[in-house]
Amino acid sequence: MKVHIIGGGNLGVAIAKGIAKFSKTNQVTVTRRNTSSILHLEQLGITVSTDNTHGIQQADVVILTIKPYQVDAVLAEILPVISNKVIASGVSGLSIENLQSKIGNSNYAIRIMPNIAAQFGASATCISFNEKHSDQAQNVVSLFQDLGTAPIIDEKLMDAATVLAASGTAFALRYIRASMQAGIEIGFDWQTSLAISAQTVKGAAEMLMEEKVHPEQLIDRVTTPQGCTIAGLSEMETHGFSSSLVRGIKAALKKIKG
Structure with a gap:
């Protein structure tokens, strides 16, 4: 074409x-x-x-x-x-x-x-x-x-698609930036921290795309009883990790709709 x-x-x-x-x-x-x-x-x-x-x-x-x-x-x-x-x-x-x-x-x-x-x-x-x-x-x-x-x-979802797919790129990058900053705090230089954070997100996304399962099923694979992963997830949720992301997406959609 x-x-x-x-x-x-x-x-x-x-x-x-x-x-x-x-x-x-x-x-x-x-x-x-x-x-x-x-x-x-x-x-x-x-x-x-x-x-x-x-x-x-x-x-x-x-x-x-x-x-x-x-x-x-x-x-x-x-x-x-x-x-x-x-x-x-x-x-x-x-x-x-x-x-x-x-x-x-x-x-x-x-x-x-x-x-x-x-x-x-x-x-x-x-x-x-x-x-x-x-x-x-x-x-x-x-x-x-x-x-x-x-x-x-459906066209009625196009504004929502704008937020989830287009604005969502910025939201995902903000997570990677935060992860990179945390990596620096625990001992990595910024280049190594960024490389690890970005590749980890890429790997997680590829697993979801390939296996077509709910994210929680994959989370369960790396979350062991009394382990470091569940400790980190619990701390994030205590400070509103998921809810703040949902609120941000809804705020962006509200802005589009005026």
Whole structure:
């Protein structure tokens, strides 16, 4: 496929890199008004342009990774030169219905919520679409399956997906940072502490993905009676480890919904 990404910020660049690395049969174009910071993408075979319409007529999928206030201006620029295009929007708060009304019946609105781990083939990209556009959406689903996981969800959960999958990246990194700091306190230099903390989280996630079991089942494997693990877990829960994370996720969702 030919993939046209409008918006060369962190998310757009992450998707482009992921496609170039993990979905090599696809061709990618990324547009941005000022391309100086993304010219390095050309080394991966990615086309970079300041023109949002550059080669867009040949694109199979147009991906919007822009700010909500930019949507109308970008669509006014590209709609006169395209038709019968799948337009996958990663714009926060832009509903499928609203996007479809803007792009007209000759194009197909799909809603996506990737995260920046797409560049490592590790994004959790939630996807929503109207059932009547399911055939057109399959190309988008397949594309993002190459970049991690791509669960299809009800659109009403898209704001929640934004928090859990996109904001969740920051929440997970904050845990790793805290673990690293604790490692320094118990004797490691920061580089070693970070390496151990990050690899441990990666290993835990890979076990869950591979075995598809509840986290508590894996926790039980490393929690022995009267051992150090249960002592640490109990101390964390006493200070609200789980509840503070749940409250943080709910607070982020409340912010999105206004």
